[in-house]
Amino acid sequence: MNKVDVIVVGAGIVGLAHALAAARRGFKVALFERTSPAVGASIRNFGQVWPVGKSGGLFQRAMKSREIWLEASRGADFFCLENGSLHLAYQDDEMAVLNDLYAQVPEVREFGQLLTPEQVFDKSQAVKLEGLKGALWSTTELNVDPRQAIRAIPGWLARTYGVELHFGTLVRGINLPNVETTAGTWQAERVYVCSGADFETLYPQQYAESGLIRCKLQMMRTVTQPDNWKLGPNLCAGLSLYQYTHTFAHLSSFTALKQRIETEMPFYVQYGIHLLVSQTALGEITIGDSHEYAMTFDPFDREDINRAIMDYLHTFAQLPSFEIAERWHGIYPLVKGQREIVIHPEPGVTIVNGLGGSGMTLSFGLAEEILSQ
Numbered sequence: 001m002n003k004v005d006v007i008v009v010g011a012g013i014v015g016l017a018h019a020l021a022a023a024r025r026g027f028k029v030a031l032f033e034r035t036s037p038a039v040g041a042s043i044r045n046f047g048q049v050w051p052v053g054k055s056g057g058l059f060q061r062a063m064k065s066r067e068i069w070l071e072a073s074r075g076a077d078f079f080c081l082e083n084g085s086l087h088l089a090y091q092d093d094e095m096a097v098l099n100d101l102y103a104q105v106p107e108v109r110e111f112g113q114l115l116t117p118e119q120v121f122d123k124s125q126a127v128k129l130e131g132l133k134g135a136l137w138s139t140t141e142l143n144v145d146p147r148q149a150i151r152a153i154p155g156w157l158a159r160t161y162g163v164e165l166h167f168g169t170l171v172r173g174i175n176l177p178n179v180e181t182t183a184g185t186w187q188a189e190r191v192y193v194c195s196g197a198d199f200e201t202l203y204p205q206q207y208a209e210s211g212l213i214r215c216k217l218q219m220m221r222t223v224t225q226p227d228n229w230k231l232g233p234n235l236c237a238g239l240s241l242y243q244y245t246h247t248f249a250h251l252s253s254f255t256a257l258k259q260r261i262e263t264e265m266p267f268y269v270q271y272g273i274h275l276l277v278s279q280t281a282l283g284e285i286t287i288g289d290s291h292e293y294a295m296t297f298d299p300f301d302r303e304d305i306n307r308a309i310m311d312y313l314h315t316f317a318q319l320p321s322f323e324i325a326e327r328w329h330g331i332y333p334l335v336k337g338q339r340e341i342v343i344h345p346e347p348g349v350t351i352v353n354g355l356g357g358s359g360m361t362l363s364f365g366l367a368e369e370i371l372s373q
C-alpha cells in the first residue's frame with residue numbers, strides 16, 4: 001500500500017512550499033506533478049521576491065518567504081541574488097508617490113532610501129539618467145532564477161526531507177484516505193491541492209464557486225548581455241506605481257499619477273502593461289509584462305503588446321543588448337481584491353491558490369502559516 005501522511009498536488013512554487021513546510025514538521029510527504037518537469041506559472045515568471053510595499057501582514061509573510069528562499073538556494077544550489085530594487089521616477093507625480101510611500105510606510109523607511117539621480121547611478125549603470133527625478137531604493141528584494149529554482153527544489157526536498165517525488169503523474173480524484181493517481185492509489189491523512197491554473201481536474205465545483213479567474217502575462221528575455229555586464233538591482237518605473245494599486249492607491253498623490261497615465265497611456269492601461277526588469281543566472285535580462293483577464297485565452301501572443309513593453313523599456317533602461325532571444329506567456333489565477341484563496345472542500349483537503357502576481361514572494365511564508373494552523 002502506498003501510504004503517506006501528506007500528499008501535495010502540483011510542483012509549482014505553492015506546492016513546493018507546502019511540501020517543504022509539511023516535511024519539516026516531520027510528516028511523510030508525497031509530491032505529485034502531472035508534467036515532468038513542472039512548466040506552469042512558477043517557471044515563467046521573473047523570479048522576483050518583492051516584499052517592498054506589501055501591507056496588512058503581507059510584508060512579514062514576504063520576509064519569511066525571503067528567509068526560506070535564501071535557505072533553499074543554498075540547499076538546492078540555484079541562483080538567488082540579494083540585489084534589492086529601484087523604483088524609478090521620471091515625472092513629478094511619480095516622485096510624489098514615492099515620497100508619500102517613504103513617509104507613510106514604516107517598513108519602506110526601515111529597508112529603503114530615497115535616492116537622487118547621482119545616487120541611482122552608483123547603484124545601477126542600466127538606468128537612463130536623462131529626465132530622472134529620483135528613485136526609491138529597497139534592500140529587501142531577491143532575484144531568483146525561476147527555471148533553475150523550480151527544477152532544483154524538488155531534488156533538495158527529496159534528499160533533505162525524504163519527500164517522495166512523483167513527476168509525470170496526474171492526481172485525478174481525491175476521496176480520503178484514497179488519492180487516485182495515474183500511477184495507482186495512494187492513501188494520506190491530508191492533501192494540499194496546489195494546482196495553479198488547472199481548475200477543471202480536481203474539485204471543479206469549488207473552483208467555479210471561488211471567484212477565481214485567470215490572468216495572462218506576456219514576457220520576453222534578451223540574449224546574454226556581453227562582457228559579463230550586470231543589471232544591478234531589479235528595476236521598475238512609473239507604470240508599476242499605477243499597476244500595483246494595492247501598494248500605492250491609498251496615497252493622496254496617486255490620483256494625479258493615475259489621471260496622467262490614463263490620459264497619456266490608454267493602451268498600457270487597457271492591457272495592464274508595466275515593466276519589471278531582472279537578470280538571470282546566465283546574464284540574460286527578463287522583461288515584462290502585460291495583464292489580460294479571462295477564463296480562456298487566445299493562445300497567440302500579441303506583438304503590439306510586446307512592442308509597447310519594449311518602447312517603455314527604452315524610456316528608462318540602457319542595456320548593452322536589447323536583442324530578444326525568447327518570448328512566452330504565463331497564466332496565473334487570482335480573485336480580484338483577494339490575497340489568496342484557501343478552501344477546505346472536504347475534511348483533510350485544503351486547496352491553496354490565487355496568489356496572483358505574488359506567488360514567488362509569498363508562497364513559502366503562506367505555507368508556514370497554513371501548516372501551523
Ligand SMILES: Cc1cc2nc3c(=O)[nH]c(=O)nc-3n(C[C@H](O)[C@H](O)[C@H](O)COP(=O)(O)OP(=O)(O)OC[C@H]3O[C@@H](n4cnc5c(N)ncnc54)[C@H](O)[C@@H]3O)c2cc1C
Binds near residue numbers: 038218
Ligand atoms: C509571467 C509571470 C510573471 C510573474 N512574476 C512574478 C514575480 O516576479 N514575483 C512573484 O512573486 N510572482 C510572480 N508571478 C506569480 C507567480 O508566478 C505565481 O503566483 C505562482 O507561480 C503560482 O504558483 P502555483 O504553484 O500556484 O502554480 P503553477 O506554477 O502553475 O503550478 C501548478 C502545478 O500544478 C500542476 N497540477 C495541476 N493539476 C494537477 C493534478 N491534478 N495533478 C498533478 N499536478 C497538477 C501543474 O502541472 C502545475 O505544474 C508571475 C507570474 C507570471 C505568469
